[in-house]
Amino acid sequence: MSELVISGLHASVRGKEILRGLDLVIRSGEVHVIMGPNGAGKSTLSHVLMGKPGYEITAGSVLLDGVDLLVLEPHERAHAGLFLAMQYPTEVPGVSIEEMLTEALVATGHPHGGLRARLEAEAERIEFDTRFLDRSLNVDFSGGEKKRNETLQLAVLQPKFAIxxxxxxxxxxxxxxxxxxxxxxxxxxxxxxxxxxTHYKRLLDELRPDFVHVLAKGAIQVTGGLELAEELERTGYSQWIERDTVETSVSIAGFGDDPFADPFA
Amino acid sequence: MSSPTFTPDTAAALGGPSWLLARRIAAAEAFAASPLPSKEEEVWRYSRIGELDLERYATVAEAPADRHVAASSVASPAARLVLVDGFLVDSEIDPALAAAGVYVGRLIHAPGADLLLGSVMTEPTDVFALMNDAFAREPIAIVVPRGVTVERPVVIEHHVARGGAAVFPRLVVLAHDDADVRVLEVFRSGESTALVVPIVEIVASPTARVGYLGVQQLGASTWQLGSVVARAEASSTVHVSAAGLGGDYARVRTDCRLIGRGATGMLTSLYFGSGEQMLDFRTFQDHAAPDTSSTLLFKGVVDDKSASVYTGLIRVRKNARGTNALQTNRNIKLSEQAWAESVPNLEIENNDVRCKHESAVSPIDADQRFYLESRGVPPQVAERLVVAGFFDEVLARLPVPEARVALAGSIAAKLDAHEGVR
Structure with missing residues (x-):
């Protein structure tokens, strides 16, 4: 039984605080879902956990089976058992999934002799065409191919925790x-x-959540089960949206400069 | 220009048939009367030409005692010539090709020899071309008759063995109508000081296809001042490529002249600078006929305190309607002290053209590195994968695919050295 414990996590980007005291405990076999409005800090949380450069951790801790992840390099976090399936997987020209995973396995001292066979077997499980195994990572992949590619890596690397x-x-x-x-x-x-x-409940039709959390204003606001996701689907996040977030999302949506203007006028 | 060794007398002492001798002496006299270029000239801007001290070099008068050279970089080539310090020491050609009329060997014995030399470089591009005209000991020619396809690459290997040597390799490639040939020319030297001034002339007659790859793996104290000039006639294809890996200051100027309607030019290079070396590339895509197209892709990496220069000009002349020209130069800086200059230029005299140029100098892509690291690849290995992947596109495009594996190995060796110093 492994445990990922996030305590009082505060993180900033370019001086702006995004996470403001986030607490969450995930155990082996559990499925936790984080939902929340735009700008709530969902992607920041995923990046901070994996160690993407550009974020400043101002307080809190993240422990994986007692190991402090925040002092580790990203590849060391991967070795500790963390995996991040990215929202926008990066294109890496000239590097195939097999080359990358070979190096990842070599670095951890794992045998990689049967890697090709494992990749092919796992690709088949998610109906991912094996010709993608020899192509540059994510280059000219469709959105769906990129996500299958992420899922394939997750399946082969067998991490303890996946974001x-x-x-x-x-x-x-x-x-x-x-x-x-x-x-x-x-x-x-x-x-x-x-x-x-996720933003949407449809992911949860197959991936049965044990816990559903609402992340807003940089912290978990409420935790429930699947019924919470269903409620959010009906009611939206308006009760947790901050004023400045509303303004941001309205102007991004292209409704003009006045954030309070009636978009349908 | 006064130099005790690069004189008309030295040129005359190289001998040869009377037409060649006259040509040598005229070039040596012209060289003696010419100043060396300076950085103030646009085509030498950013270069290290001011550091050139010709006093440090001399032509090699005696054939090398040790004729042993490393094995060929390509298995079972169509033909293979080996030159040491400018002397042809070994040559072999597939008898079947010789029987088909393919000529690979000393230019002076080639059919129509006196017309081959200078057939593309009608005017020397600079004083170093004059030096080559004057001091090239054994110009080499490859002549492929009409309609003949040479399946395997022709390999020419140059080794500079003697310290202080000045060597002037000269190669003329003539592909007659509808002929097809690919040439790999490799330049290597030891660790002592040397100067290599290679000139390559390429003629692709109508509908011919010529591929050329020059691999520069010179020692860290060798200077190279090279020039490749190609002429592509109607509906022919010329692919001029280079791999710049070694040398102290190593320069290649490439002139691709598309003079026949429907001619295609490809220019492809990769380079990897390390230590304090400078790799310098100048290109001219000259569209002088209608419906011509050219595609240039140069990709380079600079590490340590090394530098690279890319300056390129796409020129579209008045009559060259329907021109399609692409110019792409991308550079990765692996260290803070490394420096890459990238200057693409266009000069267009016709409106019915499509031209695009693109250039970039940047550190290794942080997102790509993070992606690999997040899967458990250590940072240095991630860097090696990203850089090797960066070159992948160029390696895949090279006109001599037989050289790819060796080049990928050379790049990996440079990257290993990069990891070693960290």
Whole structure:
């Protein structure tokens, strides 16, 4: 039984505080879902956990089985058992998934002799064409191919905990079903603990959540079960939205300079 | 220009048939009367030409005692010539190709020899071309008759063994109508000081296809001042490529002249600077006929305190309607002290053209590195994968694919050295 414990996490980007005291405990086999409005800090949380440069941690801790992740380099966090399925997987020209995972396995001292066979077997489970195994990572992949590619890596690397940063965005219905089923299976097969960040309930049709959390204003505001996700689907996040977030999202939506203007006028 | 060794007398002492001798002496006299270029000239801007001290070098008068050289970089080539300090020491050609009329060897024995030399470089591009005209000991020619395809690459290997040597390799490639040939020319030297001034002339007759790859793996104290001039006639394709890996200051100027309607020019290079070396590339895509197209892709990495220069000009002449020209130069800086200059230029005299140029100098992509690291790849390995991947596109495009594996190995060796110093 492994445990990922996030305590009192505060993080800033360019001097602006995004996470303001986030607490969360995830155990092996559990599926936690984080939902929340735009700008609530969902992607910041995923980046901070994995150690992406550009974020300043001002307070708090993240422990994986007692190991302080925040002092580790990203690759060391991966070795400790953390995986991040990115919202926008980066294109890496000239590097194939097999080359990358070989190096990742070599670095941890794991045998990588059967890697190709594992990749092919896992690709088949999510109906991911094996020709993608020899192509440059994510280069000219469709949105769905990129997410399948992330899921494939998750399946092969067998981390203790996986953060799924909007795995559902860019996925068609079939791919979403296959990918979320694969993650759900990992929770039973290898005891994977999951932190899934999403806007939409449809991810939860296959990936059965144990806990649903609302992240707003940089912290968990409320925790419930699947019924909370269903309620959010109906009511939205208006009760947790900050004024400045409203302004930001309204102007991004292209409704003009006046954030209080009636968009349908 | 007064130098005790690079004189008309030295040129005359190289001998040869009377037409060559006259050509040598005329070039040596012209060289003696010419100043060395300076950085103030646009085409030498950013270069280290001011540091050139010709007093440090001399032509090599005697054939090398040790003729042993490393094995060929390509297995079973169509032909292979080996030159040491400018002397041809070994040559072999597939008898079947010789029987088909393919000529690979000393230019003076080639059919129509006196017309080959200077057939593309009608005017020397600079004083170093004059030096090559004067002091090239054994110009080499590759002549492929009409309609003949040479399947395997022709390999020419140059080794500079003697310290202080000035060597002037000269190669003329003539592909007659509808002929097809690919040439790999490799330049290597030891660790002592040397100067290499190679000139390559390429003629692609109508519908011919010529691929050329020059691999520069000179020692860290060798200077190179090279020039490749190619002429592409109607519906022909010329692909001029280079790999710049070694040398102290190593320069290649490439002139691709598309003079026949529907001609295609490809210019492809990769370079990797380390230590304090400077790799310097100048290109001219000259569209002088209608419906011509050219595609240039140069990608380089600079590490340590090394520097690279890319300056390129796409010139579209008045009659060259329907021109399609691309120019892409991308550079990765692996260290803070490294420096890469990238200056693409366009000069367009016709409106019915499509031209695009693109250049970039940046550190290694942080997102790419993070992506690999987040999967458990250590930072130095991630860097190596990203850089090797960066060159992948160029390696895949090279006209001599047989050289890819060796080049990828050379790049990996440079990256290993990079990891070693960290």
């Amino acid at each position: 799924l940063d909007e795995l559902d965005s860019g996925l068609d219905v079939d791919a979403l079903r296959l990918c979320s089923r694969r993650v759900e299976a990992a929770t039973h097969e290898t005891g994977l603990g999951v932190l899934a960040i």
